[in-house]
Every structure is written in structure tokens, then in C-alpha cells.
Amino acid sequence: MVTFIVCIVLLIFGYMFYGKFIERVFEIYPNKETPAYSKQDGMDFVPMPAWKGWMIQLLNIAGLGPIFGAVAGALYGPVAFIWIVVGCIVAGGVHDYFSGMLSLRHGGAQFPKLVQHYLGKYIRVFTDIVSVVLMVLVAAAFVAGPAQLISSKTPISFIVALIIIFAYFILAAILPINKVIGRIYPIFGAILIIMAVSVAVALIFSGKEIPEITVQNLHPSGIPVWPLLMVTISCGAISGFHCTQSPIISRTVKHESEGRKVFYGAMIAEGIIALIWAAAGMTFFGGTEGLASKLQSVGPAGVVDQISIQLLGPVGGILALLGVIILPITTGDTALRSSRMIIEDFMKDKVNIKSKTLMILASFAVGIPAFFLSTIDYTFLWRYVGFTNQIVATVMLWVAVSYLLRYNKSHLVAGIPALFMTGAVSVYVLYAPEGLSLPYQTSIIGGAIVFVIIALLYVRAILKQNNTTVIGQPTQDLYS
Incomplete structure (x- = not known):
């Protein structure tokens, strides 16, 4: 019980103090006009109140990720508490803040454009592919569960339920953000928050003994904590999917001073x-x-x-039902929207098609494969979601490092988590069944080699930057 309460307090303090420190490192301009105004178009660039932006961002990045992922991560025991708290404060919050604020500074740019600007065009091509694949997988994985539940509770068949959900996805992807997402997400966000707070309060007063902190691996199968825990619990600690979603909200932020609340704050929540x-x-x-x-x-x-029914009774059952149906859908629809925006950004200068036509074609280009993937095994999809998710997160952290180096800022705030995630992803790719499936010890050695190479490149970049002075910051109109 003590560990659980202390961890919640630490997360809140992380927002209040470390989040403020990250904001100072980034250096905001509170009076600078944001893309929500300079590019206002009534579609994607629409000024929104900070509370609404925070609520939408929370639902964009959360869905069932911090619920299903955390339950699976709980198999490792209380060591999962350490990863959630430390990962969220020093890695996930930093990742989300920089992905949102750099997008804002670059005129609402999508993640792959940031990659091109800070890491080069070749990595951008890789990132374009991986990002869209990730969002197709997320949309597919997160819609299968709700469709199955709808078909089990109503006369509607699984396929018909899928068609209904994907029809909504397409509408949410092509309609102005304030017409659908901006109106219904605050309601869904309230359900997510009420559900979590109610479970927490009921759990504390249930008389059940919440485990205290330990670093012992309690997983029944004995699979290693490193790096599998870091992939199992991604939402709630650090998740690359978030940097694909942040540009949706960066285009609605009214003032740079709202960034800590909207981006870092949503990650802490x-x-x-x-x-x-x-x-x-x-x-x-x-x-x-x-x-x-x-x-x-x-x-x-x-x-x-x-858990919901036994802790909260019939009300808990209703909340659980709503959560399992609504929350993944609110992640799937914005996954489709952000992938539509990425494809538009990539294609608009290469094809002679009207913007509205391109928008619709891009939405169907990702919606159709996601629909067919949603008909296969959920657990199979989820393994590949985790795999691609943390690769994207690692790339985004290196984008933040490059930005901080370029403008002579405290780069270690992103550099340390970037190195950590580089090691975790490298070992995971070598060890996991969806990777190369090598023996664990071999994977550790291979991951260490990759880690050392990247660390040496990082040191080289630091030494090179020490001989170069860059004054000023990127303007928000870089990609206008």
C-alpha cells in the first residue's frame, strides 16, 4: 500500500518539478503566435482550450494501453512500479513534451518531418514506413477487442461491428478536429479518469494487500525483466505511438506555455x-x-x-464495458487520422491531387489494411505493436537529443533515456520471437555492441557541437 501511494505522489511531483525543468530546458515563448492561429484552417489547425487539448491528448495516447499493458506488466511483480514511475517521469514525459513542442515549433509538423530535419532524410524514410505500420497495427489491434465484445453482447456480428467502427474511423480522420474528436473526447476522457480513480479508491479500501516494492522478477514464466518489461508496459512509461499523436494537438495549442500541461501532463496522467x-x-x-x-x-x-465488477459492483461492470469498447476506439481513430496526415505530408508535393481528395485517399490507404488485420489474432498483433512502438520512441528521443545539441541546451535530459531505450530495443529485437529469436545471453551481448556504437556516435556529436555555437531557435514557420 505504501509503495503504491508513494509512486502516485512521485508521479505528481514529477509533473510539478521535473516537467517544469524540462520546460525551462526547452525554453518557451509564451507570447509567440502558435500554428493554431498562424495556420488556422478549420480542419486540423484549430485553437482549443488547454483542458480540452489535454483531454484529447490523454485519450489519443492512452486508450486501453495503460490498462491492458499494465495488467500484463503486473506479471513481473512490483518491479513494474519502478519502471512506470521512472520511465514516465524521465523518459515518457520528456519524449511526449519534445514531440509535441517541436511539432508546434515547426508549424505543426508530423513526426517524420522532424526526423528528417534533425536526423536526416534517410532515417526519415525509415520512420515514415515504421510510423504508418505502427498506426495501422494499433488501429487493427485496438478495434478487434471492442468488435468482439459488441458481437458477444448484441445481435450484431463481428464483421458488421468492424465495419461500423471503421466507418467511424474514416469520418473521424477526415472531419475537422473540433467536429467529432473535440466534442466527444472530453466525455470519453471523463470515463477513463472516473474508471481509474474509482478502481484506485476501491482498491485502497478493499482490505487487499497491495505488494510493496521489490526488484525481484516474479513472472510465472521466468522471462527476463530486461528488456521485456520495457516493451510490455509502454503506454504508462514511454511509447513511440505518442509522438505520432502529438502533432494532432500541437496544431490546436493556443500558447507555448500550455505545452507542459498538455503533453507532459497527459503522459503523467x-x-x-x-x-x-x-x-x-x-x-x-x-x-x-x-x-x-x-x-x-x-x-x-x-x-x-x-476487477471492476468486484471492486465497484454493477457500476464497475458498466464502466469496464464502456472502457473496453470506447477507449481503444478513441486510440484507433486518431491513429488513422495521424497516419492520414503523415501520408498527406509525404505525398502532397509529389502528386497533383486536390487536398481533400488526397486526404480521403490517404485515410482509406491505411484504413483498409487495418480493417483486414483486425480480423486476425489480437495477441499476435500486440506483439508487433510493442516491437515497432519502442523503435519509434527511441528515434524520437534521438530527435530531441539532436535538437538540444544543435541549440546548445542540456542534451542529457533526452540523451540518457535515448541511450537506455537504444539498449532495450536492441536486445529486444535480437531476443524476441517477433525479432531474431536469439538466445538471451547472445542478445545481451549484441545489444551491448549496438549500445556502445550509438553511445560513441553520441559522444562524437557532443565533441563536434562543442566546436560550434548556434544562436537562436527554429521558427514555427520552418515547414510552412
Whole structure:
């Protein structure tokens, strides 16, 4: 119990103090006109209140990620608390803040454009492909569960449910952000927050013993914490999907001073939600072995449903049902919207097509493969979501490092988590079944080699930067 409460307090303090420090490192211009005004178009560039931007950002990046991912991560035991708190404050919050604010500074640029500007055009091509693949996978993985639940609770078949959800996805992708997303997301955000807070309060007063902190690996299968925990719990700690979503909201921010609340603050809120569900997963079924058995029999949705009903009664059952249906859909629709925006940015100077036509074609270009992928096994999709997700997160952190080096700022705030994630991703690619599936020790050695190479390149960039002085900052009209 003490560990759980201390972790929540640490996350709040992380926002108040470390988030403020990151804001000072970035150096905001509170009175500078943002793209929401300079490029206002009634479609994507629309000024919104900070509270609404925060709520939409939270739903964009969260969905069921900090619930299902945290429940799966709870299999490792209380060591998951450490990763959620530390990862969220020093990695995820930094990642999300820089992805949102750099997009804002560059006129609402999509993530691949930032990659091209700071890391080069060749890495940008790789990033374009991986980012769109990630969002197609996310849209597919997050829609299958709701469609199955709808078909089990109503006379509607699974395929018809998929068609209905994807029809909504297309509409959300092509309609102005303030027409659909801006109106319904605050309601859905309230459901997410009420659900998490209610579970936390009920858990504290339930009389059940929430495990205290330990670094021991309690996973029933004995699979290693490093780096699998860092991929299992991504939403709630650090997630590359977030940097593909931040440009949606960077185009609506009224003042740069709102960035810490909207981007860093949404990440901290997601971390708290992940912490709550990790604690519930560890506590509710008599330990990690009981949780593993329950996940095997009823899946993550069933685990969430049982916890909610037994802690909160019929109201909890309704919240769980709404959450499992609504929350992944609110991630899938913005995944489709942001991939549409990336394809538009990539294609608009290469084809002679009207912007509205290109927008519709881009939406269907990602919507159709996502639809067909959603009909295959969810767990298979989720493995590849985690795989691509953390690759994108690592690239975004190196974008932040490049920016900080270029403008002679405190680059270690992004450099340390970038190195950490480079090591984690390298080992994971070598070890995981969806990667090269090498022996663990071999993967550790291979990951260490990659880590050392990247670290040496980082040191080289630092030494090179020490001989160069850059004054000023990028203007927000760089990509206008």
C-alpha cells in the first residue's frame, strides 16, 4: 500500500518539478503566435482550450494501453512500479513534451518531418514506413477487442461491428478536429479518469494487500525483466505511438506555455492510470501466478471486467464495458487520422491531387489494411505493436537529443533515456520471437555492441557541437 501511494505522489511531483525543468530546458515563448492561429484552417489547425487539448491528448495516447499493458506488466511483480514511475517521469514525459513542442515549433509538423530535419532524410524514410505500420497495427489491434465484445453482447456480428467502427474511423480522420474528436473526447476522457480513480479508491479500501516494492522478477514464466518489461508496459512509461499523436494537438495549442500541461501532463496522467491497473492486477488474484492463470482463461478484457465488477459492483461492470469498447476506439481513430496526415505530408508535393481528395485517399490507404488485420489474432498483433512502438520512441528521443545539441541546451535530459531505450530495443529485437529469436545471453551481448556504437556516435556529436555555437531557435514557420 505504501509503495503504491508513494509512486502516485512521485508521479505528481514529477509533473510539478521535473516537467517544469524540462520546460525551462526547452525554453518557451509564451507570447509567440502558435500554428493554431498562424495556420488556422478549420480542419486540423484549430485553437482549443488547454483542458480540452489535454483531454484529447490523454485519450489519443492512452486508450486501453495503460490498462491492458499494465495488467500484463503486473506479471513481473512490483518491479513494474519502478519502471512506470521512472520511465514516465524521465523518459515518457520528456519524449511526449519534445514531440509535441517541436511539432508546434515547426508549424505543426508530423513526426517524420522532424526526423528528417534533425536526423536526416534517410532515417526519415525509415520512420515514415515504421510510423504508418505502427498506426495501422494499433488501429487493427485496438478495434478487434471492442468488435468482439459488441458481437458477444448484441445481435450484431463481428464483421458488421468492424465495419461500423471503421466507418467511424474514416469520418473521424477526415472531419475537422473540433467536429467529432473535440466534442466527444472530453466525455470519453471523463470515463477513463472516473474508471481509474474509482478502481484506485476501491482498491485502497478493499482490505487487499497491495505488494510493496521489490526488484525481484516474479513472472510465472521466468522471462527476463530486461528488456521485456520495457516493451510490455509502454503506454504508462514511454511509447513511440505518442509522438505520432502529438502533432494532432500541437496544431490546436493556443500558447507555448500550455505545452507542459498538455503533453507532459497527459503522459503523467497516463502513468498514474497504468500504476493503478498494475497494482490491481498484482493484488486482485493472489499474486502473479493467479493473474497469469486468469489472463490465460479470460484475457485482459476479462481481467479488467472482473476487477471492476468486484471492486465497484454493477457500476464497475458498466464502466469496464464502456472502457473496453470506447477507449481503444478513441486510440484507433486518431491513429488513422495521424497516419492520414503523415501520408498527406509525404505525398502532397509529389502528386497533383486536390487536398481533400488526397486526404480521403490517404485515410482509406491505411484504413483498409487495418480493417483486414483486425480480423486476425489480437495477441499476435500486440506483439508487433510493442516491437515497432519502442523503435519509434527511441528515434524520437534521438530527435530531441539532436535538437538540444544543435541549440546548445542540456542534451542529457533526452540523451540518457535515448541511450537506455537504444539498449532495450536492441536486445529486444535480437531476443524476441517477433525479432531474431536469439538466445538471451547472445542478445545481451549484441545489444551491448549496438549500445556502445550509438553511445560513441553520441559522444562524437557532443565533441563536434562543442566546436560550434548556434544562436537562436527554429521558427514555427520552418515547414510552412
